[in-house]
Amino acid sequence: MKEIIPNISVDCLVFGFDFDRLHILLKKRELINENGEKIISDYTLAGNHLLKGETADDAAYRVLYNITGFDNIYLEQFFCFSKTNRLKNEKDQIWVRHLNLDIADHVFSIGYFSLVDKSKLVLDEEHKNAEWFPIEDLPPLGFDHAEIIEKGIECLRKKFKQEPIGFELLPEKFTLTQLQKLYEAVLGTTYDRRNFRKKIMQLKYIIPLDEKQQGVPHKPAQVFIFSREVYEKTKKEKLVFA
């Protein structure tokens, strides 16, 4: 096992979308003392200290692989958190001592956010302490993770308005209504359906397939894919949802 860097960690916000609300993946943190009392019962972000020789990106990919089983996840660094009291709540201190972690008194954490296709992610035995929560309805959080999440969501929204990264949260094939609901969920607004579709359909990198939804109890919707290739070639047309 490689040596850790005691004073630098990464924390990863993993976002997922259930076609209704934006969710974030959290890990359960639980500690029960000798008397069977729950000392700690809350959630934290997926995170870990850097290992010697790793870049921050390396560590973030490693953390994401451990919690999701995916590599090649969309990943973006957004902020380095450096408050001196980041880990100094009583519960966090107990937790750190309990795990016998050889970490520094002052730990700097580099925040990342990542986007996954929630429908592909199977939270099996191996990852069973991970749970999805809608971002408007988060459980109690350890460390400074509430603050990290707040800042991360803000950065996600900024990025969302500037570049078409939403497709990372959808299955490869999606309908325009799903796309619209995604933008509404992330940006916390609503759009008129006709106007939204007009805007989207003039983007050449969102390509209609010769294919329809199956087995829905209403008129089946046309299915689209996102072409990163076309996007890179026609970048001028900006997708701005303000």
Place this chain on the structure above:
Amino acid sequence: MKEIIPNISVDCLVFGFDFDRLHILLKKRELINENGEKIISDYTLAGNHLLKGETADDAAYRVLYNITGFDNIYLEQFFCFSKTNRLKNEKDQIWVRHLNLDIADHVFSIGYFSLVDKSKLVLDEEHKNAEWFPIEDLPPLGFDHAEIIEKGIECLRKKFKQEPIGFELLPEKFTLTQLQKLYEAVLGTTYDRRNFRKKIMQLKYIIPLDEKQQGVPHKPAQVFIFSREVYEKTKKEKLVFA
């Protein structure tokens, strides 16, 4: 003297504007060997390792105070640089050994950018190894500072389009032509004068004074100030220069 954190530093991009081009403040780095040969002659960003007990922001403000003599500078963290070979060029190794710095093999640097009113900053004796360079015409740079600058400029531009931070680069009182030149210099475009002024003059937080330029050999321009107070109150109207 306080103990340093050997593996974490901050590097600060200090931007200034001379009413023509955007400039960045760099520190000369020079090393001459016993034979009088220049071993190293290049420039670096203002930067320093964190001291124990400091946040990254603390360290950045300290570095800025040391190079500019100002506190209360506009400051923004933009990225944490973590490549394992950041300081491993031959010159950088020589430099580190020469200064006898007690720093780690792998140093993580948190990048900040800051905006100052260049006309107020006096590069006196104390700061005489600092020099301004136009961003399109930078000298040879040490460490990975070329990369840090590139990313920092990109982040500055993004921020510039979203919030009215440009005033930090101007004197308190400015003309609309100065403001226009600033936007053109930072964003690398040009604007039609009439359209630019129309756009600006509908922003309530850019306030005309009952005052004109003095001593210019042409029609003197009206003088404006930026009101952060009014801006915060009327934030909806976004200043978007795309």
Place this chain on the structure above:
DNA sequence: ACAAAAGTGTTCATTATACACCCATGT
């Protein structure tokens, strides 16, 4: 009088917004 930058309005094109009805499918 001349050089230099300040100041100013209109037209046209593009983009954003508001809004209502019929359609295809599963049950």
Place this chain on the structure above:
DNA sequence: ACATGGGTGTATAATGAACACTTTTGT
């Protein structure tokens, strides 16, 4: 047949882009 979401067009308002001449000052 009914419930559900899919699909579509037009009119109006707001915004952005292009463009040229007169004014005020210092020298």
